[in-house]
Amino acid sequence: MHSSNTVSLDAIERILREQHSLLGSTGLGIAFVRQQEIVSCNDRCAEIFGHGAAHEMLGRHGASLHPDEKTFRRLRRRARLHMAQGLTFRTESQLRRHDGALFWGGITGRLINPAAPGEGSIWTLDDIDEQRQAQALLSTALREKQLLFDHASVGIIFMRRGHLTRCNGHFETMLGYGPGELIGTSARDWFASTAEWERIEENFTRQLAVGLSSEGEMMLSRKDGGTVICEVRCKLIDANDPDQGTIWITVDITERTQAQAALAKVHEQLEQQVRDRTRELSATVEDLHREMADRKRDQDRIYWLAHYDPLTGLPNRTLLADRSTQAIQLARDNGTPLAAIFLDLDHFKHVNDSLGHRVGDTLLVQIAKRLRSVVREKDTVSRIGGDEFVLLLPGANAHGAARVADKLLEASRQPYQIDHHELTMAPSMGIALYPQDGMDFDTLTQSADVAMYHAKLDGRNTFRFFTPEMRAQSLRALQLENALRRALERDELQLHYQPQVRIRTGRVHSVEALLRWNHPKLGPISPAEFIPVAEDTGQILQIGEWVLRNAVRQLKAWRLAGLTELKVAVNLSAIQFHQPQLPDLVSQILHAAAVPPDALELELTEGVAVNDPRTATETMDQLRSRGVRLSIDDFGTGYSSLSQLKRFQIYKLKIDQSFVQDLDHDGNDRAIVSAIIRMAQALGMQTTAEGVETEAQLQFLRDMGCDEAQGYYFSRPLPPGDDLLQFLRSRQAPAFSSSRR
Numbered sequence: 001m002h003s004s005n006t007v008s009l010d011a012i013e014r015i016l017r018e019q020h021s022l023l024g025s026t027g028l029g030i031a032f033v034r035q036q037e038i039v040s041c042n043d044r045c046a047e048i049f050g051h052g053a054a055h056e057m058l059g060r061h062g063a064s065l066h067p068d069e070k071t072f073r074r075l076r077r078r079a080r081l082h083m084a085q086g087l088t089f090r091t092e093s094q095l096r097r098h099d100g101a102l103f104w105g106g107i108t109g110r111l112i113n114p115a116a117p118g119e120g121s122i123w124t125l126d127d128i129d130e131q132r133q134a135q136a137l138l139s140t141a142l143r144e145k146q147l148l149f150d151h152a153s154v155g156i157i158f159m160r161r162g163h164l165t166r167c168n169g170h171f172e173t174m175l176g177y178g179p180g181e182l183i184g185t186s187a188r189d190w191f192a193s194t195a196e197w198e199r200i201e202e203n204f205t206r207q208l209a210v211g212l213s214s215e216g217e218m219m220l221s222r223k224d225g226g227t228v229i230c231e232v233r234c235k236l237i238d239a240n241d242p243d244q245g246t247i248w249i250t251v252d253i254t255e256r257t258q259a260q261a262a263l264a265k266v267h268e269q270l271e272q273q274v275r276d277r278t279r280e281l282s283a284t285v286e287d288l289h290r291e292m293a294d295r296k297r298d299q300d301r302i303y304w305l306a307h308y309d310p311l312t313g314l315p316n317r318t319l320l321a322d323r324s325t326q327a328i329q330l331a332r333d334n335g336t337p338l339a340a341i342f343l344d345l346d347h348f349k350h351v352n353d354s355l356g357h358r359v360g361d362t363l364l365v366q367i368a369k370r371l372r373s374v375v376r377e378k379d380t381v382s383r384i385g386g387d388e389f390v391l392l393l394p395g396a397n398a399h400g401a402a403r404v405a406d407k408l409l410e411a412s413r414q415p416y417q418i419d420h421h422e423l424t425m426a427p428s429m430g431i432a433l434y435p436q437d438g439m440d441f442d443t444l445t446q447s448a449d450v451a452m453y454h455a456k457l458d459g460r461n462t463f464r465f466f467t468p469e470m471r472a473q474s475l476r477a478l479q480l481e482n483a484l485r486r487a488l489e490r491d492e493l494q495l496h497y498q499p500q501v502r503i504r505t506g507r508v509h510s511v512e513a514l515l516r517w518n519h520p521k522l523g524p525i526s527p528a529e530f531i532p533v534a535e536d537t538g539q540i541l542q543i544g545e546w547v548l549r550n551a552v553r554q555l556k557a558w559r560l561a562g563l564t565e566l567k568v569a570v571n572l573s574a575i576q577f578h579q580p581q582l583p584d585l586v587s588q589i590l591h592a593a594a595v596p597p598d599a600l601e602l603e604l605t606e607g608v609a610v611n612d613p614r615t616a617t618e619t620m621d622q623l624r625s626r627g628v629r630l631s632i633d634d635f636g637t638g639y640s641s642l643s644q645l646k647r648f649q650i651y652k653l654k655i656d657q658s659f660v661q662d663l664d665h666d667g668n669d670r671a672i673v674s675a676i677i678r679m680a681q682a683l684g685m686q687t688t689a690e691g692v693e694t695e696a697q698l699q700f701l702r703d704m705g706c707d708e709a710q711g712y713y714f715s716r717p718l719p720p721g722d723d724l725l726q727f728l729r730s731r732q733a734p735a736f737s738s739s740r741r
């Protein structure tokens, strides 16, 4: 320290104190070694080697401080080479503590006097064991990271200011670059498009600015021009210092994306197929629904046609049978009454024949509506034939059924307006009651039918309850109907003639043709019985024509036989009268027999004009214009009005025999007969009284001014034989009297 040759003891002591202080205050261990042994050291050195104090280190051989002798010698050799040159030897080596534990120490050594190595050396020691361990850990971590970096199956890049500063091999391979080729490149260089880069940069910058990691998909460009789709996660290396740049982890999802795209395409194709199939299916389902609806509609239509009358919409016989069976079951189970009404329209056929089927159909529809309006909802109104209806009335007893029949009659009085025709259509009805008149559908309706037939026999436009006797009578009617079919061809019919005598002169001007039927087995059958049957079955047309032809032919025979002025009266059924061809038929028959028209008188009943006065008037006009005379038969029993009589220009009124028969003792009949005669006179019509049997009756009629009489009093209806000819000749009108009425 001092260059002076004499150093004071104080100075030496001070120097020693300074050195001691220096050695004590340093964090390094310091030792002086001579002859490989420690001759002096500081406390730190002792502490490092695990001794409590420095003096414990003194005299320790250097080799004991090293892991083994070999290590010591090698280090000593290296140190001596260095230190012999006056240099400081530095090394890091493992050392052994006092307790035997090894530790890393940082060692420097230097000869105190390189010129005199024997003076020993000074060694400093730093305990770097923790540092070495930390370094070892660090380098392990770094190695591991490097390994991860090098062998990661994702691309890792470090970016700063938009440029790549480092990347791993995976990223280079991903973009087809060689090692290091990408260093320093701008990200823009390997983005597929500028737009793509700007989009990513903007997204990443925005998210990273707020300290978030950012992620997204991007399309990068390979060196060879191909494209790579990457999933990228980007993060700031130091959130506090954006200048440190960013790390990007990139995953090549090209295949995955393509697979997904392919999958999506397949999925879309599948979905499209499903949509197509669904559409096809729904079209098929719709078709099926439509087909089912069509089939249902067809079935409904078939059912409807099978169960309803197409014209009126009313239930037909089939449905009536169903409902009747149910109603009978119910009536039986509950003990409740049930009635059936068989309704037939009187002379409906005339409407069809004279006005045509269109008018007839329209009329039927209106009638059906009216029938329906009369009964209750639960009642059934069915149409089972042309003009035949059956009404089923559950819960109705005799009283109830009669009330319904009355209401139907009442309703039928209102005329129907069809085009310019005002038509009235009366019904005949038969009523049958469950269970007494039938316990099943067929029997019940048959009973009602039979009762209806009797209503017709009893004058029509009325109703009758079924009685057991009626059935027998109906069988008779059926028998007659069948027999009547063959009556003409078997020549069973015959005409009888009843003279009509002028009351004032006693002479006979005309005879009435009256039909007779003598059946070989059934015997003589009254026209009063078989004419209604013939009318019901339509056979009256054929029979009526036969009557007309034969009556005119007989008249011709009589005329040729000398009864030159004789006339014949023929009864005309209403059904005949409504035949449009009637006037022509009459003319043809008269012409064929060469009989003048005024020799024929047609007897009509009052009812012929009731239903359709206009058509009746036309027919009458036609007949009259051809010269044929018309008379009203059974006058007083029907509904003729004075205006009608006047309009029809009727030639003669035949006073019904029911008024004549009781003239002797019934003042009313006398009044009626006298009124009819006066009325006829006032209207310029002839009068003939039917059924005159007594002189008293004849006298009264004479007194009243009646023109003609007909009855058993003069003669019964006789066959055209000698007796009748004799009678006629005896009362023949003189030729001049034929012009008088």
Ligand SMILES: Nc1nc2c(ncn2[C@@H]2O[C@H](COP(=O)(O)O[C@H]3[C@@H](O)[C@H](n4cnc5c(=O)[nH]c(N)nc54)O[C@@H]3COP(=O)(O)O)[C@@H](O)[C@H]2O)c(=O)[nH]1
Binding pocket: 498, 512, 513, 514, 515, 516, 526, 527, 528, 531, 547, 571, 572, 573, 603, 633, 634, 654, 657, 690, 691, 692, 693, 710, 711, 712, 713, 717
């Ligand atoms: N559409 C047609 N109707 C005809 C025809 N022929 C007859 N008839 C009608 O049948 C009903 C019954 O006729 P009938 O049994 O012949 O009775 C007639 C006379 O026989 C009978 N009569 C005559 N005089 C007397 C009498 O003094 N007493 C008495 N109890 N009866 C008598 O009266 C009937 C007269 O008939 P009409 O003058 O026509 O009224 C009858 O309604 C006939 O019209 C036919 O060819 N077509």
